[in-house]
Amino acid sequence: MFWVAVILGIVEGLTEFLPVSSTGHLIVTSRLLDFEGKRAEVFNIFIQLGAILAVVWEYRVKLTRIALDLPSKPRARGFVWNLAIAFLPAAIIGLLTHDFISARLFSPFPVALALIAGALLILLVEALPLPMRTTDTDSVSRPQALLIGIAQCLALWPGFSRSAATILGGMGAGLDRRSATEFSFFLAIPTMFAATIYDLVKNFGALEPGDLFWLAVSFVISFLVAWASVRWLLRYVSTHTFRLFAWYRLAFGVVILLVLYQT
DSSP, X not given: OHHHHXXXXXXXXXXXXXXXXXXXXXXXXXXXXXXXXXXXXXXHHHTHHHHHHHHHHHTHHHHHHHHHHTTXXXXXXXXXXXXXXXXXXXXXXXXXXXXXXXXXXXXXXXXXXXXXXXXHHHHHHHHSOOOOOBOOGGGOOHHHHHHHHHHHGGGGSTTSOHHHHHHHHHHHTTBOHHHHHHHHHHHHHHHHHHHHHHHHHHHGGGOOTTHHHHHHHHHHHHHXXXXXXHHHHHHHHTTOOSHHHHHHXXXXXXXXXHHHHHO
């Protein structure tokens, strides 16, 4: 169980905030490790909390300032309203479709299709001459926040990637790459926290005695790796496009389909 906990923590930390789909990678990794079922699902859900904490820690100064400014600063209240607006579409649709998605889409074949679909969308968005007029997450407008929230609904398809959906939605709404990436990070906090707590409450009984220790191991590893990934991605997007991730997703999706075809 040690290596299962370590590998899942690394995979979650590496992929949660990159536009490559952590859920898709965890589903495939769990299949390769022969660690599946409700117990594995609880593990994959719980270790997302470590990744969330990594974003909170990285932006602790900004988040603290926003919390302190909420009573008196319209800019801080506007930022929180934007997160709420962007959060709601996927939250509502996710609640309505949760059981269907869990039953039908959490398997390698739908994940492979989602990886390929997301790759093609990244290449399309990168090819478009999009106006990038917003260069600061504090300057995001209500309509831009709503568009990002609608785009996040694509992430309900396991394998599509919440990060990819929200970053591409942000770019389509007029944010530059860094601002779209940072807004995606901030939006991950309420979105992932709500989804994680909901799933944990629903499935926590699937755990076995001793699993809490291994969950803690995965949690810590996920936090450390995700923190490094967040810092790296912010530097990367300052001078690069997202095409590299598109080609990786495309190759990964095709490999999954080939393996499934041969078996």
